[in-house]
Amino acid sequence: MAKLFERTRLGKLELANRLVRSATWMGLATGDGQVTADLIEVMEMLARGGAGLIVTGHAYVSPEGQASPRQLGAYADHLVEGLARMAGAVHGRGGKIVLQLAHAGVFARTNLTGMPALAVSRTGKFEPGKCRVIEAEDIERLVSDFVAAAKRAVEAGFDGIQLHAAHGYLLGQFISPLFNRRTDRYGGSAAGRTLLCRRILAAVRATVGPAFPVLIKMNSSDLSPGGLSPDQAVEAAAYLAKEGVCAIEISGGLPRGGGLSPTWTGIDSPDKEAYFSSEASLFRKNLDVPLILVGGIRSFEVAANIVEQGLTDLVAMSRPFICEPDLAARWQAGDRRPARCRSDNLCFRPGLAGKGVRCVTFRKAVRTGS
Ligand SMILES: Cc1cc2nc3c(=O)[nH]c(=O)nc-3n(C[C@H](O)[C@H](O)[C@H](O)COP(=O)(O)O)c2cc1C
Numbered sequence: 001m002a003k004l005f006e007r008t009r010l011g012k013l014e015l016a017n018r019l020v021r022s023a024t025w026m027g028l029a030t031g032d033g034q035v036t037a038d039l040i041e042v043m044e045m046l047a048r049g050g051a052g053l054i055v056t057g058h059a060y061v062s063p064e065g066q067a068s069p070r071q072l073g074a075y076a077d078h079l080v081e082g083l084a085r086m087a088g089a090v091h092g093r094g095g096k097i098v099l100q101l102a103h104a105g106v107f108a109r110t111n112l113t114g115m116p117a118l119a120v121s122r123t124g125k126f127e128p129g130k131c132r133v134i135e136a137e138d139i140e141r142l143v144s145d146f147v148a149a150a151k152r153a154v155e156a157g158f159d160g161i162q163l164h165a166a167h168g169y170l171l172g173q174f175i176s177p178l179f180n181r182r183t184d185r186y187g188g189s190a191a192g193r194t195l196l197c198r199r200i201l202a203a204v205r206a207t208v209g210p211a212f213p214v215l216i217k218m219n220s221s222d223l224s225p226g227g228l229s230p231d232q233a234v235e236a237a238a239y240l241a242k243e244g245v246c247a248i249e250i251s252g253g254l255p256r257g258g259g260l261s262p263t264w265t266g267i268d269s270p271d272k273e274a275y276f277s278s279e280a281s282l283f284r285k286n287l288d289v290p291l292i293l294v295g296g297i298r299s300f301e302v303a304a305n306i307v308e309q310g311l312t313d314l315v316a317m318s319r320p321f322i323c324e325p326d327l328a329a330r331w332q333a334g335d336r337r338p339a340r341c342r343s344d345n346l347c348f349r350p351g352l353a354g355k356g357v358r359c360v361t362f363r364k365a366v367r368t369g370s
Contacts, residue, residue: 003018004303005017005332008313010053010246010247011160011213012211013098013213014096015052015096016050016052017050017051018052019050019328020054021054021055021317021321022055022217022294022316022317023055023057023164025067026057026356027354027355028042029073030070031069033066033075034073035085036082039086040085040089043056043095043097044092046095046321046325047089047093047097050326051095051321052314053097054090054096055098055100055162056086058071058072059072059074059102060072060074060075060103060104061074061103061145062142062145063075063115065102065103065105065170066113067104067107067108067255068109069109069112069351075145075149079152083152087158091157096159097158097159098153098159099153100217101149101164102163102164102169102170103146103169105117105120105169105170106125106179107125116130116132117131118132118142118170119132119134119173119179120174120181120186120187121181122181123178124178136184142170142200144203146200146204147204150204159213160215161208161214161215163201163214163217165216165218166219166249167262168253169255171197172218174196175193175233175236176193176222176227177227180193190232190236191239193236194240197240198239198240198243201214210244214244214245215245215249216245216247216249219253220279220282222253223260233279233282234286237283237286238286238287241289245289248283248290248292249291249292249294250295263318263319263345264295264296264343265343270298272296273297273302274293274296276294277311284311290314291313292313292315292316293311293315293316297315298317298338298339298343299338300338301336303317303331319341319347320340320341322341322357323339323359327339340362341359341362342361346359
């Protein structure tokens with residue numbers, strides 16, 4: 001059997017295989033972040049479809065930290081009931097699910113939140129009137145918001161949490177020298193730039209106990225001039241690994257015109273796949289923590305080789321599972337054709353229009369026979 005389909009563990013998290021559905025905002029929550037029947041249906045399809053681990057879309061931990069319309073929330077107790085239904089539905093289908101916790105920082109949608117966006121520093125993305133710089137008391141509140149959201153994940157029965165420190169959102173903004181020009185102890189060096197993340201990890205640990213699985217997704221590069229470089233990312237990851245994360249998911253890129261995005265287009269041959277592989281090998285060489293690679297993985301052979309050769313321990317995909325929630329089961333059953341996903345990012349469009357993220361290309365291709 002391919003190693004990809006062997007059972008594995010991340011800390012106490014036991015997984016049926018090494019394929020992960022990477023966090024994907026589906027645009028299917030209610031306007032205030034509650035779970036809906038449509039979102040549960042998607043999660044059930046993914047669990048039935050055989051991914052060893054499902055990471056939810058990013059759930060905002062503070063009301064001012066919302067990034068996208070109809071985004072999942074984890075910022076208040078009234079959301080726990082729906083989250084518990086979601087986790088229960090996945091477990092009912094034999095799946096495992098972790099809740100991704102996030103804050104959009106300077107990229108929050110102020111038109112949705114009605115509040116100023118929180119900026120790490122007064123850098124390029126800072127818009128006076130729309131943003132304000134994070135003060136010492138904001139930091140204390142952010143730590144407690146992440147901890148409260150982690151507690152809600154436990155209460156709702158999730159198998160773990162993943163901190164979203166990738167893609168230029170708030171925790172990634174702290175880690176990145178492009179966004180973080182702070183002169184207090186939260187900036188200046190890798191130790192300073194990771195301090196907020198480390199404080200959150202330690203406080204979460206103190207609250208949820210030593211065994212509860214805590215993962216982190218981070219950039220291996222901001223892919224942007226002045227942004228986090230692969231060497232700086234490894235240095236930051238070493239600090240984070242010391243806080244007892246059970247896996248690091250390796251991604252990269254920034255949102256909305258901040259550089260290259262995490263979702264590259266034109267992945268039409270195996271040599272274009274797994275586009276953070278060289279950064280991942282740097283992580284592997286320098287860190288002793290389970291790793292997950294995401295970004296452009298489309299073929300069974302590419303995915304299988306990554307784990308076979310030990311580049312990372314698991315592989316994750318997002319867009320392929322939007323198009324084919326049963327991709328893992330298909331591969332496992334012996335149909336090893338590549339994912340149908342064309343990596344054109346058109347799946348964002350219905351999501352941004354409030355209709356939920358879905359593959360429009362493949363449906364169109366089926367209708368027209370192209
Ligand atoms: C519609 C959509 C929503 C996404 N939402 C999230 C998210 O909530 N959290 C996150 O960490 N990444 C998110 N991503 C990024 C993916 O998890 C992944 O890192 C990226 O798409 C590259 O992987 P892929 O080539 O397999 O799609 C999203 C991507 C897409 C296409």
